[in-house]
Structure formats: C-alpha cells, structure tokens
Amino acid sequence: MSVRIFITGGTFDKEYNEITGQLFFKDTHLHELLELGRCRVPVEIRMLMMVDSLEMSDEDRELIIHQCIHAEEDRIIITHGTDTMSITARAIAEKVVNKTIILTGAMIPIKFGSSDGLFNLGSALAFAQSLPHGVYIAMNGRYFLWNNVRKNKQTGFFEEIN
Amino acid sequence: MSVRIFITGGTFDKEYNEITGQLFFKDTHLHELLELGRCRVPVEIRMLMMVDSLEMSDEDRELIIHQCIHAEEDRIIITHGTDTMSITARAIAEKVVNKTIILTGAMIPIKFGSSDGLFNLGSALAFAQSLPHGVYIAMNGRYFLWNNVRKNKQTGFFEEIN
Amino acid sequence: MSVRIFITGGTFDKEYNEITGQLFFKDTHLHELLELGRCRVPVEIRMLMMVDSLEMSDEDRELIIHQCIHAEEDRIIITHGTDTMSITARAIAEKVVNKTIILTGAMIPIKFGSSDGLFNLGSALAFAQSLPHGVYIAMNGRYFLWNNVRKNKQTGFFEEIN
Amino acid sequence: MSVRIFITGGTFDKEYNEITGQLFFKDTHLHELLELGRCRVPVEIRMLMMVDSLEMSDEDRELIIHQCIHAEEDRIIITHGTDTMSITARAIAEKVVNKTIILTGAMIPIKFGSSDGLFNLGSALAFAQSLPHGVYIAMNGRYFLWNNVRKNKQTGFFEEIN
Numbered sequence: 001m002s003v004r005i006f007i008t009g010g011t012f013d014k015e016y017n018e019i020t021g022q023l024f025f026k027d028t029h030l031h032e033l034l035e036l037g038r039c040r041v042p043v044e045i046r047m048l049m050m051v052d053s054l055e056m057s058d059e060d061r062e063l064i065i066h067q068c069i070h071a072e073e074d075r076i077i078i079t080h081g082t083d084t085m086s087i088t089a090r091a092i093a094e095k096v097v098n099k100t101i102i103l104t105g106a107m108i109p110i111k112f113g114s115s116d117g118l119f120n121l122g123s124a125l126a127f128a129q130s131l132p133h134g135v136y137i138a139m140n141g142r143y144f145l146w147n148n149v150r151k152n153k154q155t156g157f158f159e160e161i162n
Numbered sequence: 163m164s165v166r167i168f169i170t171g172g173t174f175d176k177e178y179n180e181i182t183g184q185l186f187f188k189d190t191h192l193h194e195l196l197e198l199g200r201c202r203v204p205v206e207i208r209m210l211m212m213v214d215s216l217e218m219s220d221e222d223r224e225l226i227i228h229q230c231i232h233a234e235e236d237r238i239i240i241t242h243g244t245d246t247m248s249i250t251a252r253a254i255a256e257k258v259v260n261k262t263i264i265l266t267g268a269m270i271p272i273k274f275g276s277s278d279g280l281f282n283l284g285s286a287l288a289f290a291q292s293l294p295h296g297v298y299i300a301m302n303g304r305y306f307l308w309n310n311v312r313k314n315k316q317t318g319f320f321e322e323i324n
Numbered sequence: 325m326s327v328r329i330f331i332t333g334g335t336f337d338k339e340y341n342e343i344t345g346q347l348f349f350k351d352t353h354l355h356e357l358l359e360l361g362r363c364r365v366p367v368e369i370r371m372l373m374m375v376d377s378l379e380m381s382d383e384d385r386e387l388i389i390h391q392c393i394h395a396e397e398d399r400i401i402i403t404h405g406t407d408t409m410s411i412t413a414r415a416i417a418e419k420v421v422n423k424t425i426i427l428t429g430a431m432i433p434i435k436f437g438s439s440d441g442l443f444n445l446g447s448a449l450a451f452a453q454s455l456p457h458g459v460y461i462a463m464n465g466r467y468f469l470w471n472n473v474r475k476n477k478q479t480g481f482f483e484e485i486n
Numbered sequence: 487m488s489v490r491i492f493i494t495g496g497t498f499d500k501e502y503n504e505i506t507g508q509l510f511f512k513d514t515h516l517h518e519l520l521e522l523g524r525c526r527v528p529v530e531i532r533m534l535m536m537v538d539s540l541e542m543s544d545e546d547r548e549l550i551i552h553q554c555i556h557a558e559e560d561r562i563i564i565t566h567g568t569d570t571m572s573i574t575a576r577a578i579a580e581k582v583v584n585k586t587i588i589l590t591g592a593m594i595p596i597k598f599g600s601s602d603g604l605f606n607l608g609s610a611l612a613f614a615q616s617l618p619h620g621v622y623i624a625m626n627g628r629y630f631l632w633n634n635v636r637k638n639k640q641t642g643f644f645e646e647i648n
Contacts, residue, residue, distance in 0.1 A: 018431040019480045037281030040302035040319055107342040113437020119199030122284025125303045130292035140202035141287045156343045157202055180593040181642045269504040275599020318505045361605030364626035364643055443523030446608025449627045454616035465525035465611045481526055
C-alpha cells in the first residue's frame with residue numbers, strides 16, 4: 001500500500017539561522033525522519049512548495065488540490081504549517097473525493113531536537129493506511145475530520161469545533 | 163476515545179550504564195515521549211513489567227493477557243521488546259477478542275537520541291484508534307496481523323510471513 | 325580550584341515558544357549542561373539577569389562588574405549574548421584586575437539540540453582554570469583577549485581585530 | 487596555533503548496532519563535533535586506530551608515541567577509551583617531551599545524544615592551547631597531570647591519586 005507525501009513547508013521544516021536569529025527554510029527533513037523511524041512503508045515524496053502557511057496563497061492551494069487529484073496513490077499525506085492547515089483541508093475536501101488525505105505538521109521545528117514532528121509523521125502514516133476516504137488533520141496523536149477541527153491559538157492544540 | 167497502554171520493557175526503555183557499558187532498565191520513558199509528541203489522546207498507562215523480551219516467561223504473558231481482558235478500554239497498546247513480540251501477539255490473540263490491541267517497540271533505545279520509538283508510538287496510537295478489533299504489531303510505520311508477521315533477524319525489519 | 329559562573333542570558337538560554345513562534349527566556353540550562361558534561365569542577369553559579377545582549381544596559385554592565393569585583397573566586401565565567409560580548413569584556417577589563425574572567429555564549433540555543441553551547445562551556449571552564457589573569461572571550465574553541473576581538477557579523481565567528 | 491588530533495577509538499566513537507544490540511565502531515564522529523561546536527581552531531586530524539582501550543596493545547601505544555614524537559605540532563589531543571587512558575598517558579610521558587599532550591574521551595557514546603563528548607572536546611582543545619608542555623588527561627571539565635590521575639571505577643569520574 002503505497003503512500004504519496006506532498007511537502008508544503010510549515011514549522012516542520014524550518015531551521016534556525018544563527019547569524020540573524022531568524023527561522024528560515026533550507027530543505028526538507030522528511031527523508032531523515034523516515035530513516036530515523038526505520039520506515040518501510042513505500043512512499044513517493046514530492047516537494048510542492050516551501051512556505052509558511054500564513055503566506056500560502058489561493059494559487060498554492062490550487063496546486064496542492066491539482067496534485068492530490070492527479071496522484072496515482074489514493075493515500076496521501078501533506079506536511080503543512082499548522083496556522084492555516086484547516087483552511088487547506090477544507091479547500092481540498094471540496095474538490096477531491098475517493099482518497100484518504102491526511103494533513104500533518106509540527107509545532108516545533110524538526111531541527112530543534114525536541115520536535116513533535118517525528119511523532120506526528122508516525123501517526124499520519126498510520127492514519128493514511130487505516131482511515132476510510134476523506135480529508136483529515138492528524139495532530140496531537142489524534143485525527144480530525146476536515147469540517148470539525150480548529151487550532152486553538154491559546155494552547156497550540158487542535159480540537160473539535162463542536 | 164481512551165487508549166490503555168501497558169509497558170513491558172524492551173529496547174524501548176533501555177538505558178546505557180556509563181560505568182559498566184551495559185544496557186539496563188531504570189524507568190519508562192513513555193510519559194516524556196507523549197509530552198514530546200504533544201499527545202492529547204486520553205491514555206491510561208500501567209507498567210506491568212520491565213524485561214528484555216528474550217527473558218519474558220509464560221507467566222509474564224499470562225499477566226499481559228489477564229490485563230488485556232480486564233482493561234476497561236477496548237483499545238490497547240503494549241510496548242514490548244521486538245525479539246519475541248510476535249510470540250506475545252499470538253498468545254494474546256488466542257485469548258482476547260473484541261479489542262484492538264497494538265504491540266509496538268523500538269530497535270534503538272529512546273535515550274540514545276536517534277530512536278525509532280517516538281515514530282512507532284505515534285503510529286501505534288493512530289492504529290489503536292483506527293483499526294478494527296484484532297491483535298496487531300505496529301513497526302516500521304506499518305501494521306501486521308498477529309498471524310502473519312515475523313522479525314527478520316538479518317535486517318531488523320518486520321515483514322509478512324506469506 | 326573553584327570557578328564562579330555568572331549567567332546574564334543570551335542565545336545560550338533562549339527557548340522556542342511553539343505558540344507564538346518567538347524565542348524567549350524561561351530559565352537557565354547551565355545546570356543540565358554541567359551534568360551532561362559530567363563536570364566535577366567546583367562551581368558557584370549565580371544568575372544576574374536574563375537578557376538579550378542587544379538590550380543590555382550600562383546599569384546591567386555595572387552590576388556585572390560589581391559582582392566580578394566582589395566574587396571570592398578569582399576565576400570567573402560569564403555566559404553572555406554574542407552581539408555585545410566584546411563591549412562587556414572591555415567594560416570589565418577597565419575595572420577588574422587580578423582575576424581570570426572568561427565570557428562565553430552560544431550562537432544556537434541549548435534547547436535546539438545542535439547547539440555550540442556545551443562545547444563552548446567546556447572550553448570556557450578549561451580556559452578559566454589555565455589562563456593567567458585577564459579578561460577573555462572564549463568562542464569557536466579559541467580564546468581572545470578583550471582588546472583584540474570582534475564578532476564577524478557576516479560569518480558569526482569571532483576573530484582578532486588586528 | 488594549530489592542534490594535532492589523534493583518534494584511537496574508545497566509547498567516544500562507539501555506535502549501537504540495532505540488530506545485535508551490541509556496541510561497535512564504524513567511523514569517527516570528531517568532525518561533526520567540531521562542526522557542532524563551530525570550532526575555528528586549525529586542527530590536523532589523523533585516525534591511528536579504532537579500538538576499545540581495554541584491548542589496546544603495547545604495539546598500539548608505541549604507534550601513538552611514534553606519532554606524537556613526529557607530529558609537527560607541539561599541541562596534541564588524543565581521543566582514547568577511559569579505562570586505560572592513564573596507562574597510555576604514562577607511556578607517552580616517558581618518551582615525549584617538549585609538547586602539550588591532552589588525552590580525552592567520553593563515558594557515553596557521542597551517538598547516544600546525551601554524551602559528555604562535546605563538552606570534553608571543548609575543554610581538551612582549550613587545555614591544549616593554554617597548558618605548558620606536559621602530558622595531561624582532560625575529563626570532567628578538569629585536567630590532571632599524567633602521574634597523578636586515575637579513573638574511579640565506582641563513580642566513573644577521574645580523580646587525583648594523592
């Protein structure tokens with residue numbers, strides 16, 4: 001059961017620039033995480049963009065949707081910034097059917113050592129293999145349907161709306 | 163959806179004794195992993211034993227089965243050494259029905275920094291929430307039914323028998 | 325040979341706030357670094373302030389100088405932000421004599437896993453025990469006299485002026 | 487001021503074989519430690535052997551001594567297993583003069599994440615630049631003269647004999 005993984009950026013892949021003290025994108029850390037997890041799920045990885053999700057445009061989301069529709073695999077993971085993850089999930093759900101699509105990310109950059117990214121990737125891969133078709137967010141060890149999820153900006157945790 | 167977690171030991175929880183150069187058990191690292199993963203799944207954790215799975219006795223397995231049968235939750239994770247994980251899975255499957263039971267572990271101790279344990283725990287929690295009743299092993303990002311899995315001792319990866 | 329350590333803040337002790345995505349100060353990580361290094365040098369630690377060195381005031385520097393003068397130990401380490409480390413070194417050198425004073429810090433926060441802080445602390449402690457009286461900066465594995473050092477803002481490395 | 491570094495093995499460079507559960511040598515981690523520490527000391531690195539110090543032979547020590555005598559640099563660091571570090575220090579001291587030679591190592595392998603190796607390397611480099619000619623052991627943030635040091639096998643710390 002092969003899984004397609006689309007990379008879009010987000011805190012997940014941010015790094016610390018020690019000269020400026022700013023966070024920035026250099027390259028994805030997904031391959032090293034899969035190696036660290038000793039993962040043997042057949043995956044097909046494609047980097048679509050590398051953006052902070054607060055700066056993701058409508059065109060960016062159109063591209064993600066286009067890629068989801070035309071992917072051969074019907075099981076897809078999208079790594080994504082947490083701030084607008086639920087917006088992208090909704091946009092995908094309106095256009096893509098007959099696929100299991102899992103959006104996930106991280107609150108702390110992978111490179112910071114104590115990230116939640118490896119845990120989230122493990123759960124996203126498991127949900128991608130076991131949940132029925134639909135669009136979901138996988139964060140905090142849980143999964144949420146695209147139409148009943150929000151990020152609580154005070155706590156940083158994802159929760160149901162209702 | 164609450165998940166019961168039983169701790170039995172295994173490489174997962176081993177530590178390095180810098181005086182003797184030997185691996186040993188001190189305490190479980192499960193709580194810190196759940197915190198690292200920013201996990202919000204309601205879990206009930208119980209330590210049943212702290213043993214190398216090569217030294218797990220029939221009595222130990224009886225205890226695990228007893229605990230699975232009497233757990234209130236119908237979703238259970240068991241952290242376990244990888245060497246005899248499939249033996250314990252089979253023993254449980256012969257006695258416990260109507261529950262989703264996931265055995266998982268790690269090839270590299272959590273304390274060694276580059277462990278697969280955090281990834282495996284993320285996937286085990288996801289499988290526990292999404293798979294139908296049955297006994298499974300969750301390793302390498304995949305899940306295996308108890309009656310079709312073995313650890314490949316050459317590669318260290320889990321694989322189907324057939 | 326006991327060493328006094330004064331903590332003043334800097335990147336060394338910064339942490340990542342996963343809700344806001346900003347760096348901030350919570351507490352010092354010096355004790356855990358000394359434990360990690362299995363350090364057995366007798367040390368006396370005092371936190372003087374917890375500031376970004378770009379925001380360090382003249383009053384702050386007066387306090388540091390006062391503490392250096394009145395410390396019982398003649399071997400002193402000061403953890404400090406790198407941006408104005410050489411300014412503070414100069415201010416101390418004008419007022420304090422008959423002591424070996426080492427300023428050190430980090431380019432990457434300790435909490436980010438891949439920090440230079442543990443390495444710098446090891447070298448600062450060694451220089452504090454072995455260099456003659458004077459005020460020095462210990463960074464990049466090297467030591468610099470207070471009157472011949474600057475931080476190269478392009479490379480992030482410390483270097484001699486002449 | 488250039489420093490010569492000789493690698494001989496020891497816990498410092500051991501790795502964990504996840505298939506067998508044994509520790510073994512693969513390659514040195516010295517270069518990544520120097521990069522992590524953002525080190526700018528000019529160093530010349532040479533791997534002489536890769537052995538557990540309990541298995542270091544008289545011939546091995548002869549080779550180390552030969553290399554110390556013929557090194558261009560008069561400042562030398564030797565990474566070494568801790569168990570027989572003081573024996574090698576004594577052997578060197580009997581044959582090599584007019585050089586500052588620092589033996590150091592680690593109680594926990596670099597690859598285990600929480601190693602003392604980065605701290606020890608930082609202090610060894612500092613002592614190599616600042617101590618007068620002689621043969622020393624740098625461990626636990628301290629330095630010891632070759633003729634007044636032993637490893638306390640109960641505590642794992644180095645201490646003076648007298």
